[in-house]
Amino acid sequence: MKPLKEFTIPFVGLKIASHHFDYDIEKTFFEYFEYEDFNDVAIKVKVDLNKKTTLMELHFKISGTVNINCDLTNEPYDQKIKNEFDLVVKFGDEYNDEDTDILILPHGAYEINIQQYIYELIVLTVPIKRVHPGVKDGTLNSDILKKLEELSPKMDPEKEIKEEDIDPRWNTLKKLLTDK
Template sequence: MKKDSQFDLNIAKLALKTHHFAFELDRAFFEQFEQSLIQDGHLHAEVELTKTDLLLTLDFHIHGALRLICDRSLDEFDQPIDVRHTMRVRFGDQNLELDDDVLQITPDTQILPIAQHLFDYIGLAIPMKKLHPRFQNEPDENPDAETKLIFTTRQPGDGADEDEGTDPRWDALRNLN
């Protein structure tokens, strides 16, 4: 990822209260990351940062549309996105990522970069199956395919029918008692 100070929050100069930040995310934002999932989009990110003596709480609200490629038709389409996420940053003796939503930074940290967090929250909001809106309301071709499991060891055309009974070789083995 390239360095972009537009998405860095100068937390050292912030007073102990709630602060609001707004960011516009477009093609230039997504080009900063070495990835091929998201190429374009027009999103608005609002970050509400509450600073206390021991903790920073960042509430993210990201909404807008991403330009994605349909998995079925390879057509481009706009996918609406509306994400709300909370991240907590506590102060400690070293910089650590304690959990997906909890970071630890040293008290003398001046800048908190949030570009990677914005990108990650957007990436998590993308559906696993990216379908153009014209395909989203279509029923599956075989709705019972997920719930019905059929298992057989017979291959088509091997001549074994259910009406024939048992294999005579097994009958001989059963008589070995």
């Protein structure tokens, strides 16, 4: 997969100071990764790169919305997301990204591509269980919700558990709790 040029930061020409980069992420960004869970995407990414003499610190901050389908009703809705991530970039003999918070670039490197970090940060921020806000507060009017409620098991008040229906051996065991 060829890296996207707009997410490549050439740090060699930058002064030793703090630098700021802004990105607008849309659905085409996720099509590049062949990720199809999002219907639509509107996310702002702010990256602060603090260049020092021997290392660089990157601070990612994302906020926006992704349009996804509810797991219960399959109705699309906008899920707000917000997250932050810190990455330390050091220099070494060879490329190493085994640690999630530390990236080691070879000594001759002159640029860094941050598209993978942005992709992972956004995808991991979306909740695992996606429930439409209308399901939580009861305002969503959906055929699927009506069918789920129709088919859900109902508790019959006549079939309440009575004291005489309980196995007498349990009563003996309950005495162990009260006999101290």
